[in-house]
Amino acid sequence: MKLGIIGKPQSGKTTVFNAASGQQEAVGDFSQAVHRAIIKVPDDRVDQLAEIVKPKKVTYAEIDFLDAPGFTGKGKATDKFELNPEIRFMEALMMVIDAFSADSDPSGDIQVLIDEMILADMTVLENNINKKQKKIKVTGDKSEVADLELLKKCYAQLEAEKLLIDLDLDESQEKSLRGYTFLTQKPLLIVLNLSEDDIASAAEIEQKYASHVKPEKCELVALCGKMEAELVALDDEEREMFMTELGIKSPAVERVVQKSYALLGLISYLTAGDPEVRAWTIRRGTVAQKAAGVIHSDIERGFIRAEVTAFDDYMEHKTPAALKAAGKSRLEGKEYRVCDGDVILFRFNV
Ligand SMILES: Nc1nc2c(ncn2[C@@H]2O[C@H](COP(=O)(O)OP(=O)(O)O)[C@@H](O)[C@H]2O)c(=O)[nH]1
Numbered sequence: 121m122k123l124g125i126i127g128k129p130q131s132g133k134t135t136v137f138n139a140a141s142g143q144q145e146a147v148g149d150f151s152q153a154v155h156r157a158i159i160k161v162p163d164d165r166v167d168q169l170a171e172i173v174k175p176k177k178v179t180y181a182e183i184d185f186l187d188a189p190g191f192t193g194k195g196k197a198t199d200k201f202e203l204n205p206e207i208r209f210m211e212a213l214m215m216v217i218d219a220f221s222a223d224s225d226p227s228g229d230i231q232v233l234i235d236e237m238i239l240a241d242m243t244v245l246e247n248n249i250n251k252k253q254k255k256i257k258v259t260g261d262k263s264e265v266a267d268l269e270l271l272k273k274c275y276a277q278l279e280a281e282k283l284l285i286d287l288d289l290d291e292s293q294e295k296s297l298r299g300y301t302f303l304t305q306k307p308l309l310i311v312l313n314l315s316e317d318d319i320a321s322a323a324e325i326e327q328k329y330a331s332h333v334k335p336e337k338c339e340l341v342a343l344c345g346k347m348e349a350e351l352v353a354l355d356d357e358e359r360e361m362f363m364t365e366l367g368i369k370s371p372a373v374e375r376v377v378q379k380s381y382a383l384l385g386l387i388s389y390l391t392a393g394d395p396e397v398r399a400w401t402i403r404r405g406t407v408a409q410k411a412a413g414v415i416h417s418d419i420e421r422g423f424i425r426a427e428v429t430a431f432d433d434y435m436e437h438k439t440p441a442a443l444k445a446a447g448k449s450r451l452e453g454k455e456y457r458v459c460d461g462d463v464i465l466f467r468f469n470v
């Protein structure tokens with residue numbers, strides 16, 4: 121999964137990036153430096169499974185994380201407005217909002233950034249609507265008309281200050297829009313970057329902004345990026361002590377990762393082989409044959425069946441033989457919808 125950070129300059133993007141990735145990139149400067157990292161998705165189930173199987177290798181699900189500045193924070197295009205093109209290829213966006221400085225205005229900033237996203241998408245649409253209109257005029261190609269209508273519908277949506285993700289589209293429409301990589305069509309995770317003094321009231325602050333939350337479209341987390349970045353730089357023992365002192369159970373970045381997962385409708389299934397215990401990322405509702413393709417296209421192509429065990433059953437019976445004896449390991453066909461936490465062994469033939 122690819123997650124890109126956006127936000128006003130000095131809102132704490134790089135700070136949150138550091139906190140989530142364990143990197144130590146310079147913060148507080150106005151450089152337009154681009155940072156990237158791969159984050160492991162913390163998953164208790166992977167750890168527990170590894171304790172039983174004792175594999176040579178343990179692999180968690182991963183998120184590609186990109187900190188690429190480019191928003192003006194003014195809600196409008198300027199001469200300098202230059203969006204990093206990579207941001208367009210992210211599957212979801214994380215919007216970091218300054219809620220720490222004395223004169224912060226989180227609601228205002230959220231609106232300003234959404235305006236900027238809308239504007240960027242309208243620019244792309246204008247260009248493409250013009251091109252298509254010319255093409256239809258010159259070639260008389262009627263097959264492009266439906267596409268043109270769709271682009272116009274998108275434009276009207278944005279003109280009404282609404283997001284493309286809120287449009288009701290059928291599958292073929294979704295598909296024909298995909299190539300434009302519109303910003304407002306991406307799921308959005310809003311991170312309210314709190315001051316140290318507000319850490320204890322993070323939950324209430326999230327409640328206060330709950331109106332922004334739309335399932336599978338927009339999520340919101342409140343955290344203190346600065347404290348989180350300090351936390352991740354400590355060793356395990358120090359971190360435990362520090363967290364107890366502050367009265368927090370787990371670093372907020374773990375919740376960030378989990379919320380981004382939920383936002384994209386992602387789940388993990390697990391494999392528990394001899395060399396490796398591993399979590400694999402799929403979209404909720406993915407069928408077994410497609411899920412196998414995440415491991416290797418050969419397994420998808422040569423799919424025979426999936427031997428599936430629920431995670432809790434695996435923990436109870438512990439070995440494939442015991443699972444079979446207890447009837448807790450089932451054979452599923454290619455149309456089986458994989459569940460979060462399923463432990464799967466694929467049988468295939470190529
Ligand atoms: N008090 C406080 N300051 C923060 C927090 N997050 C970032 N800052 C400060 O805000 C400034 C800008 O941070 P930076 O991450 O570089 O912002 P960016 O321009 O969005 O990447 C730095 O001086 C940070 O130390 C926070 O959670 N609390």
Ligand SMILES: [Mg+2]
Nearest residue numbers: 133134135189
């Ligand atoms: Mg930065």
